[in-house]
Amino acid sequence: MAAFLIDEHVTPRLREPLSQRGHSAFHVRALGLAGVRDASILLIAAGRGLILVTENHQDFLTLHEAWQAWTRAWRLSPAPVHSGILTIPQLPVARLDETAAAIAQLVGSGRPFANALHRWSISRGWQLHPV
Helix, strand or coil: CCEEEECCCCCHHHHHHHHHCCCEEEECCCCCCCCCCHHHHHHHHHHHCCEEEECCHHHHHHHHHHHHHHHHHCCCCCCCCCCCEEECCCCCHHHHHHHHHHHHHHHCCCCCCCCCEEEEECCCEEEECCC
């Protein structure tokens, strides 16, 4: 099973359907991290081995791309690893179970998570952002 850090802009209610599927899920507010900047949230998630779930695709895409670029440019070895970023659309509460099911399906798929960013849309499913 996987462990997730749910970003501030995602409803804390996502934690319950993820937990019901056997995953650990923590919301930033419950950890006292409300208002913490996105770059720090990514570092905290990486340091705790948590996959980050966010609605904030553009900002975390920028952070993910910077993580990859700086690792290559600075020839860091071993490469620093974040546990993965999942970006989801803003959804009504009625779609939380569907969202949790999609996340669980991705986790069980064997697709890579380390240093990866996946984006979910209702119409296209999961898409891995190219590195």
